[in-house]
Structures are given as structure tokens and as C-alpha cells.
Amino acid sequence: xxxxSGTAMSAGWLTAGVGAYGAVTVVGLVGEVLALIALLxxxxxxxxxxxxxxxxxxxxxxAFVYNAVMxxxxxxxxxxxxxxxxxxxxxxxPLCIALVSxxxxxxxxxxxxxxxxxxxxxxxxxxARAKPDLELVLMPPALQSAWFVPHxxxxxxxxxxxxxxxxxxxxxxxxxxFKTEGARKALAAEMPLPPKSWLALRGGISETPKALAAEMPLPxxxxxxxxxxxxxxxxxxxxAMGAAWGKSAWGDYWQWDPKENWAFITWLAYLSYIHxxxxxxxxxxxxxxxxxxxxxxxxFTYLGMHLLPAASGSLHVYQ
Amino acid sequence: MPGPAAQGLRTSxxxxxxxxxxxxxxxxxxxxxxxxxxxxxxxxxxEASGFTVADARATIACAISLLLGAxxxxxxxxxxxxxxxSVPFAVALLSAIAVATALGTFVPQNLxxxxxxxxxxxxxxxxxxRLFLDQTFNSLWYGGLMAVLVLSLVLAIVRRxxxxxxxxxxxxxxxxxxxxxxxxxxxxxRGMHGVLDLHKGDVRTQVVLSHNGMRTGEKMTLDxxxxxxxxxxxxxxxLQLYQLQRDAEASLLRTFKVQEAGKWAPLPTTDxxxxxxxxxxxxxxxxxxxxxDAQRPPAARVRLEAGGKASEEWLVAGATGGDMLSGADVDVxxxxxxxxxxxxxxxMQRTVQARPARHGIEVVGAKARFEVxxxxxxxxxxxxxxxxxxxFIPDFYYDIEKKRGASRSEQPNNPALLIEEPGAGxxxxxxxxxxxxxxxxHGQGKDSLPLKYVYFPPAPAVANLVRIxxxxxxxxxxxxxxxxxxxxxxxxxxGKLELPGAAAGNAAPQSAVVTLVEVFEHAEPKLVTRTLSxxxxxxxxxxxxxxxxxxxxxxxxxxxAAEKEGSMCRLPGxxxxxxxxxxxxxxxxxxxxxxxxxxxxxxxxxxxxxxxWGGYEFYQSDWRQEDLNFSGLKxxxxxxxxxxxxxxxMVSLGVLFVFYVRPRLRRPA
Numbered sequence: 001x002x003x004x005s006g007t008a009m010s011a012g013w014l015t016a017g018v019g020a021y022g023a024v025t026v027v028g029l030v031g032e033v034l035a036l037i038a039l040l041x042x043x044x045x046x047x048x049x050x051x052x053x054x055x056x057x058x059x060x061x062x063a064f065v066y067n068a069v070m071x072x073x074x075x076x077x078x079x080x081x082x083x084x085x086x087x088x089x090x091x092x093x094p095l096c097i098a099l100v101s102x103x104x105x106x107x108x109x110x111x112x113x114x115x116x117x118x119x120x121x122x123x124x125x126x127x128a129r130a131k132p133d134l135e136l137v138l139m140p141p142a143l144q145s146a147w148f149v150p151h152x153x154x155x156x157x158x159x160x161x162x163x164x165x166x167x168x169x170x171x172x173x174x175x176x177x178f179k180t181e182g183a184r185k186a187l188a189a190e191m192p193l194p195p196k197s198w199l200a201l202r203g204g205i206s207e208t209p210k211a212l213a214a215e216m217p218l219p220x221x222x223x224x225x226x227x228x229x230x231x232x233x234x235x236x237x238x239x240a241m242g243a244a245w246g247k248s249a250w251g252d253y254w255q256w257d258p259k260e261n262w263a264f265i266t267w268l269a270y271l272s273y274i275h276x277x278x279x280x281x282x283x284x285x286x287x288x289x290x291x292x293x294x295x296x297x298x299x300f301t302y303l304g305m306h307l308l309p310a311a312s313g314s315l316h317v318y319q
Numbered sequence: 320m321p322g323p324a325a326q327g328l329r330t331s332x333x334x335x336x337x338x339x340x341x342x343x344x345x346x347x348x349x350x351x352x353x354x355x356x357x358x359x360x361x362x363x364x365x366e367a368s369g370f371t372v373a374d375a376r377a378t379i380a381c382a383i384s385l386l387l388g389a390x391x392x393x394x395x396x397x398x399x400x401x402x403x404x405s406v407p408f409a410v411a412l413l414s415a416i417a418v419a420t421a422l423g424t425f426v427p428q429n430l431x432x433x434x435x436x437x438x439x440x441x442x443x444x445x446x447x448x449r450l451f452l453d454q455t456f457n458s459l460w461y462g463g464l465m466a467v468l469v470l471s472l473v474l475a476i477v478r479r480x481x482x483x484x485x486x487x488x489x490x491x492x493x494x495x496x497x498x499x500x501x502x503x504x505x506x507x508x509r510g511m512h513g514v515l516d517l518h519k520g521d522v523r524t525q526v527v528l529s530h531n532g533m534r535t536g537e538k539m540t541l542d543x544x545x546x547x548x549x550x551x552x553x554x555x556x557x558l559q560l561y562q563l564q565r566d567a568e569a570s571l572l573r574t575f576k577v578q579e580a581g582k583w584a585p586l587p588t589t590d591x592x593x594x595x596x597x598x599x600x601x602x603x604x605x606x607x608x609x610x611x612d613a614q615r616p617p618a619a620r621v622r623l624e625a626g627g628k629a630s631e632e633w634l635v636a637g638a639t640g641g642d643m644l645s646g647a648d649v650d651v652x653x654x655x656x657x658x659x660x661x662x663x664x665x666x667m668q669r670t671v672q673a674r675p676a677r678h679g680i681e682v683v684g685a686k687a688r689f690e691v692x693x694x695x696x697x698x699x700x701x702x703x704x705x706x707x708x709x710x711f712i713p714d715f716y717y718d719i720e721k722k723r724g725a726s727r728s729e730q731p732n733n734p735a736l737l738i739e740e741p742g743a744g745x746x747x748x749x750x751x752x753x754x755x756x757x758x759x760x761h762g763q764g765k766d767s768l769p770l771k772y773v774y775f776p777p778a779p780a781v782a783n784l785v786r787i788x789x790x791x792x793x794x795x796x797x798x799x800x801x802x803x804x805x806x807x808x809x810x811x812x813x814g815k816l817e818l819p820g821a822a823a824g825n826a827a828p829q830s831a832v833v834t835l836v837e838v839f840e841h842a843e844p845k846l847v848t849r850t851l852s853x854x855x856x857x858x859x860x861x862x863x864x865x866x867x868x869x870x871x872x873x874x875x876x877x878x879x880a881a882e883k884e885g886s887m888c889r890l891p892g893x894x895x896x897x898x899x900x901x902x903x904x905x906x907x908x909x910x911x912x913x914x915x916x917x918x919x920x921x922x923x924x925x926x927x928x929x930x931x932w933g934g935y936e937f938y939q940s941d942w943r944q945e946d947l948n949f950s951g952l953k954x955x956x957x958x959x960x961x962x963x964x965x966x967x968x969m970v971s972l973g974v975l976f977v978f979y980v981r982p983r984l985r986r987p988a
Binding site: 077271278 | 410414416417421426456512571576904906926928936938960968970975
């Protein structure tokens, strides 16, 4: 592949990325399995998972740095921001997933998120590896704008937040199958919420209020909601930036273009979810399922636009 | 504060609210259909004809049901208002709008008439048309949902105590949505969209109005004129390597970006690598370099400054007198000269009398050039073959009747030379051959002599002639048939011969400086590629190839995008290297605003760089590949824009406040 590609990174770079996120996934999963064994067994002396979890987190941070270098070198090579094609965004998405995960793990000690971030990033890179850009993709006039980088990066941070939320929702639904009270309490103790200050994190000791700890899987559900908050805030900003950009490029802040519409639909879907959680009866498992459904809208907005009849000619559609 | 009924609704299933929304949508669809049928107009317009009894009954029925509905609504107004302001209603409404928007994306919007039928068939098209799904975002029902959204938001806002900081995020977020919709409504009703077709040089004041990107045909006149002064399209240069396939298709192997210029890059599937340079405004000219081939003629680079102009050229010495560098009233000529020839002063006659036309012959491949005269016989250097120059025709054409070459005029428009090679004909006699100065290679057969004809037109007498003897580095100035000035340069040093006008003693004394910059005893031509400017007027690349085991350049090529054939070259292994300058990087209109016949503003409009003038914005929106004197501008006036932006900022701040500030505030009791 090397040398035959247009804008694509050489396969070696991608393989290394796949290896990095693969290591995050494997080590992270091992850590989680060990944690689960320790917690379900009720053995407080087993602490090996703590080290493994921190190792996985360290690997994630390293993979994040590598990913940033990968994008940076591509930026230099192309002489333009590498956020134009599907392939290029498949390199940006893992970076944002890693970023949001690092923030959430640091703030809320959501260790189980690490392998999920690894899996998500891995999926992107494997897909990218299968679909390299053969042709040198150039920037059409409309994309040559100061809004390009902030708009796209904000959106991918949003998508990353929503992916993380999706992953946490899956995890919460998975844990909700454990019926024993002991398991719930034990799991909850490792998932301290609401957020701790940075100083409290240093101690490595959870100071979870007992009332919250007893409510498993709600703490995870709340963690999923925290990720939605990041994602939704970024969606809102991205939408507003897109409108301002559209105005300067085409003269209209809103053109009812399919991608715009689906960005709006995604925004409405998460807005519905956020309002739904205000109704007590909808918190918990129901909200988690709605969260999963909303992420389907994100994926359709990201990858499904070419399926729509009005998509041809849209600058938003990855060809 | 929400009443008890609203409290009850908070836990009631959200699904119960959907039928109401669907009912509203159905009513609005029916209303818009009725409007399109002309029914509503018929009811309200006095001039309408054909208003039947049935229509009157229907009108009365509608009025009664509207009245009844209004009464019912009024009776349960508290419950209704509480419901509209409730969270479950918000969820139901937001999902309904999401579904409606999604429907609008599954059906192509605002197609020209007839296209919908081809997309989905007549039956489906009828239903799509009835439900306004092909114009979802302009339909009454979609607008109705938005109106309900605004109503719901307003009701929710007024029920909260805005003075408490805890609710600020709520106000910003919800109020921002209302502000955005208000801005959009202002824009839709008070704004305008149009197109301005400009041709270079024209001043236009009339804008053709448009709706949803399609021209309505209506026109509007601006208070000022817009003139297109110039339009330019900039493209991306790129060097593409293709591999030819069996089915005459070519697949792209690699793109070499302009940023990669100057670096050796491997040529995939071969043992070669290439390096290129990019020239935005390429010019390929011939220069000279020293040669080890003793048959090569001498050449010198000479600079002549005369009459306020400077020119620098390579002069090749030859038996014909060589090339001439002319400026003002001074000509410069190069000879290599041998000691004997130096005493010959016949060349000075050029300053007295004109020079007749001369004929030069170059042997293709052997690189020799010599002068010939009509009637003389010459031997081709390096061969046993000889030829005789038979005839010279200044303006050649072939006379079909007489079956021979003839001259149209005495002007040297198409100089041709007839030569014959004795004993080479099929019957043992001489074989004739035409050589054309303007068409080298024309009429050359397999056995014909490999000769190239160079025509030197007759030259009038020159006032001052400088003869440079390359070997001795003598610069001699002759004027009026005599030597006037001489300077011998030291070997290996370039130098000048300054010609004071008075010393030249000519009628129009002018000083001139002749500089011998470089001189080679044997010189061979080499191509020099350079760019005339940094503007991409004539983009091209110079490519060099080398084998992976060798450092020396094995081959080179110059590819110019504008030249159809010359933009690509074949390489071994079925590879084709093509230099392309197609993909548009930018298109710009250079315009002037005209008020009362005066240019009051000059501006460049490009995509992402509109012009604001007189309350309108002008956007670059259209251009034509085949007519680069045309530019299409989109003209927009949107008085609601700042309102919309304010709303967007409010919503963004509101979201951030609710998520990240409110949790730190104490919830009011």
C-alpha cells in the first residue's frame, strides 16, 4: 500500500495505531475482568486490577498522543487540515474518543470506559485501514474557511462524547442483569459519582455517598448522562458554528441540506432524551435504551448520508 | 406555577400526547390542500366566482366546528396551557419535529415539476404532493409544529421566576430557541434572495429574485450598480501517475503534491524515481552549455544595453555569421575566428550594405551546421553522401497543375530549399528532396538525407556592428565599413565594450555596452525552465527521472498543463505521468460598486468572502467553465440574521449554563 496512496497515511502508521488502541483494549479488558472478579468475590485484598487499570489508562494516553502526532504529520503532509474525507475523520474520531475518555476517567474515575474507548478507536482505525484515500483530496472553495477546523473538531468531540455515553449505557445495561444486591453494591463502590475534585482523585479512595452507591446501575447511567452533556453541548456549538459558516459561504445559515437536517434531528433526539430524564419514571433503564437509540441517529448522520435521495451534490456527504 | 392538572400530566405517558400533534398536522395538511384548491380564497374573496351552495354549507360547517373547538379549548384552557408547558409535551413535540424533519430528508425536496413522478411513480407522487412531503420545510404543517414549539417554549418560560440565577440557563436555552424562530420569521418575511448575473464589463442593477434556490422570474432594482471588472479561477496543480489497464482504462497509482517538489520519490512498480519542480507560469527557453563534442559550434552569452533597453541572449557562431543580437542601432555577432579570418574585414561591409538572405543546413543527429549556396554541391559531414542545392523558393506552395513547387510571393513566408542527391534515385539518377525552414522533418522519407534547413532572412545594413571573436575574446566595433573600436578581453574574464556614441561616429549617436558574459568553444543547447511570474498563468512542471542504482539523471520531461499532448508523458511499464490543473481551488469576482455613474467601492468576492453593501450581501455562487467572463452572485438581505445569531448564542450559553453552572447553584425551594 505504501507509496501507492494519495492522501492516506502509509499502512505502517495505521497498523501502529491499531496496535496502540488494541493494547488499550486488551489491557483495559483484563483490568476490568480482574476488577469484576475481585468485586464479585468480595475480596478487598485483591488489588492487582488497580495497577492494570492504571496501565490501560496510561496506554490510552500514549495512544492519544500517537494519534495526535499521526494527524499532525498528515496535516503537514497535505498542507491543509486533514478533516475532509471519511478516511481523515476516521483518524480524528479516535483522537476525540480518547480525549473525552481521558477527561471522564480523570474526573469521575470511570475505569471501565478505557477498554470501550479502545474498542471504538480500534473500529475507526480498522475501517480507515480498509478504505484509504487513493486520490489526493483537495479542498473545494467552500471548505476554505476559518470555520472548517473548529466546526469539524467540535462535531467530532460531540460524536466522541456521544459514543462514550453509548458505551457507558451498554455497560450499565449489561450490569443491570446482575440481580444480586452484593454485586450491585460492590460495583457501585468502584463507580464513585457525583464527580470528585481533582485533589480527591489523587488519594485514589472513593468517597461515594452510600445512598448513591446503593442505586446501581444508576451511577453508570448518570455517567452516561455526563457524557451526553459533553456531547450535547458540543453538538449545540457545532451546529451554531456550522450555521455561521454556511452564512459566510452560501449566504444562508440554514439550507435544509440532508446533513444539516440530520444534525438537527440528532440534536432534537438528545434534547428529547435530556427532557425525558427530567421525568422521574424515565430515568434508569428506559433512559439508557433511549440513549442507545439516539446514538443510532449519530451514526446515521455520520455515515448514512449517501443513502438519502437529496444527498448528491451536498458538501457534507463523504463520497 | 403549574396547576394540579399539570402535576398529573408529568407522570402520564408521553405517547398520549402524540395523537393531538398528529391531529394538528392533519388539520394543517387539509388546510394547505384547501388553500391550494382555491377554497379558502373563494370563501374570503368577494370577486370569486363559482361559490356554490355546497361550498357555503362547508364553510358554515367549518365555522361551527371552529367555534365549538374554541369553546372546548377555552373551557379546559388551564389544562391545555399546563400541558403545553410541560416536560412530557416537550418530549413529544421534539420527537415529532425530529420525525417530521427525517421524513423531509427521505423525499427529495423542491424538485422541478415532473421529477417527483420519475423518482417514485405517479401514485406515490400524488400522496407525497398531498402531504407536502416534497416541500416539508416550507409546508404549513411543519411550520405549525414550529409554531407550537414556540408557544410551548413561551408558556414554559413565563411560568418560571426569571430573577433567580438558577433559572438563567433555562431562560437562555429556551428563550434562545424562541429568538431563533423569530429571527427566521423576520428573515422569511422581510428579507430577500436573488441572483445577479454579471458579465465582464457590464454594470447591473437588476436582481432576479429566487425562492429555495430557484428563480421566480420577478425582478428587483438595486439603488446601485454592480460591475464585474474581472473574474478568475485558480486551480490545484497536481502530478498524477496512472497505470494503463488492458481495457484502455487508467488507474491512479499515486499523486505527487506540489509540496513534494524537489524530493526524489520512487515511481511505483519501476526501478526509477522522479523529482520535479513546479512553475506557476512556465517558460521553456533554450540556453547553452559546454560540450565535449568537437562538432558543436561555439556559443556565447552576450548582453547588450542600447537605447535604454537591455537584452541578453545566447549567440551561436556559425559559417553563416551566426545569430545576431540587435538593439537600437547596434547589432552584435559572434564568430570563433581563426587567425587568418581575423584579417578579413569583409564583415564590416554590413555597416554599409544590406546582407542578402542566407541558407543554413543542419545535419540531424550530427549536430553540424554550415551555410550553403544555390548551385553548389556539398558533402554531408561524417557520411559519403553529397547533395546539390538546386533551388530556393521564398514562399513555397505546390502547383498541382504544373506539378512543381512555386512561390506565391517574394516574401519569405514559407522558405523552401530543393536539393538533389546524385545517384540516389530509383533509376540511378538524382533524387530530389524539399527542405522547409518552417516545417523541419516535413517530406522526409526513409532514405532521404537527414537535413534541417535554417533560413536567415536578408538583413538591412546596420549602423554599428560589434563582432565578437570568441577564441581571442576580441570585441570589435565597426561603423561605416571601418573598424572604430577594439577591446581584447583577458582570457577567461568576462568584460565590457563601451561604445560612446561620439566614438561610433554614426548619425544618431547612442552609447551602448556590450558584455561578453560567457563563452564556450563547443556548446550544445539545453532547455532552461523558469517561471515568468508567481501567478498561475501557465502552470507546468519539469520532471527528472533516475534509476535507483544511479545518481545521475537518466531522463527529463517538461509537462505543461495547458498543452493537451504536452501535459503527460508515457513511462516504461505502462505508466503515464500527467500534470493536471483542473480541480478548482478558488473563484473570485473582482467587482466595483457603481453609484451615480462613479465607482464608489472595489472589492473581491469569493466563496467564504462575501461583500456587504447597501444592506445587501453578495456571495460568489455561480461560474461557468466555458465562459470565464461570467460570474453569478447571490444577493441576500436578511434583517433577521442578527436575531438568529443572538438566539444561537443564547442557546449555546444556556446549554453550558444548565450543564455546568446550574449544578453548582442551590436549587430554590
